[in-house]
Amino acid sequence: MSQMRVNQDLCTLCGACVEACPFAGVVMGEDSIEFTDSCRLCSICVKACPTGAIWLEKTAAGPSFDxxxxxxxxxxxxxxxxxxxxxxxxxxxxxxxxxxxxxxxxxxxxxxxxxxxxxxxxxxxxxxxxxxxxxxxxxxxxxxxxxxxxxxxxxxxxxxxxxxxxxxxxxxxxxxxxxxxxxxxxxxxxxxxxxxxxxxxxxxxxxxxxxxxxxxxxxxxxxxxxxxxxxxxxxxxxxxxxxxxxxxxxxxxxQSRITTLGFRPHQVASSITDAEIIVAAGRGIGKPEGLELLEEFAGLIGGVVGTTRPLVEQGWANYNQQIGMSGRTVRPRIFIACGISGAIQLVAGMRGADTIFAINTDPDAPIFDVAHYGIVGDLYEVIPKLIAIIEEGGSLGAISQVG
Ligand SMILES: Cc1cc2nc3c(=O)[nH]c(=O)nc-3n(C[C@H](O)[C@H](O)[C@H](O)COP(=O)(O)OP(=O)(O)OC[C@H]3O[C@@H](n4cnc5c(N)ncnc54)[C@H](O)[C@@H]3O)c2cc1C
CATH class of the missing domain: 3.40.50.620 (HUPs)
Incomplete structure (x- = not known):
């Protein structure tokens, strides 16, 4: 098994390795540093050591595996x-x-x-x-x-x-x-x-x-x-x-110790995973009523509403609506991000969308880096305008008239 090694002659007990380790895998002993069970052999301490006293001793692969x-x-x-x-x-x-x-x-x-x-x-x-x-x-x-x-x-x-x-x-x-x-x-x-x-x-x-x-x-x-x-x-x-x-x-x-008595599918209203159009709400909606506005908009364009994690954490939305790394991964044709900053954990779950629109008051919001089309503006002004245009027979292309 590979293990961490220390050259005691070179170690000055400066503590740089202890400070650098994110896992508490190395601690200061009485007269030498010691590796704990939390050590993950990541070698961060090797790089942090100013005197080159630490190294990872790699053991050759075990009994030959063909x-x-x-x-x-x-x-x-x-x-x-x-x-x-x-x-x-x-x-x-x-x-x-x-x-x-x-x-x-x-x-x-x-x-x-x-x-x-x-x-x-x-x-x-x-x-x-x-x-x-x-x-x-x-x-x-x-x-x-x-x-x-x-x-x-x-x-x-x-x-x-x-x-x-x-x-x-x-x-x-x-x-x-x-x-x-x-x-x-x-x-x-x-x-x-x-x-x-x-x-x-x-x-x-x-x-x-x-x-x-x-x-x-x-x-x-x-x-x-x-x-x-x-x-x-x-x-x-x-x-x-x-x-x-x-x-x-x-x-x-x-044979199994589990007996399946039957199968009853869980009824999901409309799954964001399979949706072709997603109107996604972020913390920028500011209040739970904002979701009603986005639901109205989504209904008009044949889409469903998804959300970022903060809305789920606040109890405004259900977990099955959460998009992102710790939620669902989606790949719709159209993704409209409303009041979403574009954190990496959210983007991980939606970057496969064919076309991404973003509406955000902050022109520097990272969501604009992944969006194909962006509107810098207040969603409470932009969305009602879009609703009005679509109700008058317009299409989603109306987004370009609203910016
Ligand atoms: C381990 C881990 C896993 C995570 N997993 C996920 C995940 O699966 N999904 C997820 O979403 N997050 C996840 N997060 C959280 C993530 O890091 C972000 O905190 C989160 O995505 C931010 O959500 P948001 O964009 O809605 O809010 P914010 O980052 O607060 O952004 C709000 C945005 O709204 C804009 N805004 C404000 N008012 C308006 C307005 N009136 N009109 C238009 N724009 C407006 C603001 O300019 C801002 O850009 C995770 C974090 C961790 C640590």
């Missing part, structure tokens, strides 16, 4: 009630792109009951193989059998990369599978790319969104990542060339 045995991309196809969840197509799109770069294949794992037609549908997205586990016990997602079949399949086909949706199912399944396979998993990736040597570069926000961390799993395989819905464009349908592989598993593997 990375070259692992090839191709495996996508976990999530189906609910016999419907493929749309994030699957986005993962296939990214998987195909990376596999093409490496000259390798893309396979999909599909589990369910009576889902042969779904497997056929998946082939039309250009994947090379669909590994199909079709058993009545797999009708609903239950963690034990789904983990068992995924682990079996991975041990059998040895994929280099495994992609899952950052959905409740993916977030539950991926860590279990990663733990069984003793490999790395990066959750909620926003960007994925692959190096020539097959290393997956997994980018995701870290430290509260202040930095975008690039994470790699250089000494283990497979490399596992979850990706949120709407972060990546979906694969397009093509003339299928792949095959369906009917997989067998033991009855014992299909």
């Amino acid at each position: 990375l070259k045995k692992y090839k191709g991309v495996l996508v976990f196809a999530e189906q609910r009630q016999g419907e493929i969840q749309p994030v699957t197509y986005e993962l296939i799109g990214k998987g195909l792109e990376m596999a093409k770069q490496l000259g390798q294949d893309v396979a999909v794992c599909l589990a369910g009951s009576n889902v042969q037609t779904l497997a056929e549908d998946l082939l039309t997205y250009g994947v090379d193989k669909v590994y199909l586990y079709d058993y009545p016990e797999l009708e609903y997602f239950r963690i034990e059998p789904y983990t068992a079949i995924m682990v079996d399949l991975v041990n059998e086909i040895k994929p280099n990369i495994i992609l899952m949706g950052a959905t409740p199912v993916g977030r539950s399944l991926a860590p279990r599978v990663a733990a069984r396979l003793r490999t790395g998993l990066t959750a909620d990736c926003t960007t994925l790319s692959v190096k020539e040597n097959g290393d997956l570069v997994q980018t995701r926000p870290a430290f509260g969104g202040d930095v975008m961390a690039q994470i790699i799993t250089p000494r283990h395989r497979p490399q596992m990542a979850t990706v949120r819905y709407k972060v990546m464009p979906p694969a397009e349908t093509v003339q299928p060339h792949g095959e369906i592989v009917h997989c067998k598993t033991d009855q014992a593997q299909l």
Whole structure:
């Protein structure tokens, strides 16, 4: 195992390392510095040490792990009630792109009951193989059998990369599978790319969104990542060339301590995740009644209202309306930001929108850096004018008349 080392002859006990460590991983002992269990081997202390007394001693990778045995991309196809969840197509799109770069294949794992037609549908997205586990016990997602079949399949086909949706199912399944396979998993990736040597570069926000961390799993395989819905464009349908592989598993593997009695979908009024037009409200609305104005506007243009986090924290909006890093990721055709500053955590959840309009009183607000069209002005003047124009038969293009 790698560990931090100190050359006592060079250490002056100046405390620069203690001060620099963000994790309280290094403390001042009686006559030397000491590393605690909180040390994350990040080497910030190495850079902070003015005398070069600290270094990270790296141990060579453990018992030789043959990375070259692992090839191709495996996508976990999530189906609910016999419907493929749309994030699957986005993962296939990214998987195909990376596999093409490496000259390798893309396979999909599909589990369910009576889902042969779904497997056929998946082939039309250009994947090379669909590994199909079709058993009545797999009708609903239950963690034990789904983990068992995924682990079996991975041990059998040895994929280099495994992609899952950052959905409740993916977030539950991926860590279990990663733990069984003793490999790395990066959750909620926003960007994925692959190096020539097959290393997956997994980018995701870290430290509260202040930095975008690039994470790699250089000494283990497979490399596992979850990706949120709407972060990546979906694969397009093509003339299928792949095959369906009917997989067998033991009855014992299909057992679960969970019995699913039925399935009742939660009724959501209108989901911001699937909306084509979003009118997004920020703290600039100043009062909860501002939401009513934006709802009226959204209703006129066939959109729904989303919000930034402060509005949820203030109890003015529901969490399922929150857009951003700790809320929903959206990819609408049109996104109208009203009284939103454009913090990185918000932008992380909406930058995939096709066209972004921003209305803000502050001409220097960062939202204007990501917006395609901007109006510097008070939303309480701009929105009523837009409503009036649209009620008179105008279109959203009216925004250009209001600035
Ligand atoms: C770990 C972490 C996760 C987070 N996750 C999220 C997340 O998922 N989503 C999210 O939104 N935030 C998130 N945040 C919070 C984020 O950092 C910002 O604080 C938040 O996005 C700011 O929201 P806002 O733009 O509505 O408010 P503000 O930053 O206060 O901006 C209000 C804007 O309104 C403008 N304004 C004021 N009055 C008017 C008016 N009458 N007309 C027009 N414009 C006006 C102002 O000029 C200002 O630019 C997170 C923070 C952390 C630390």
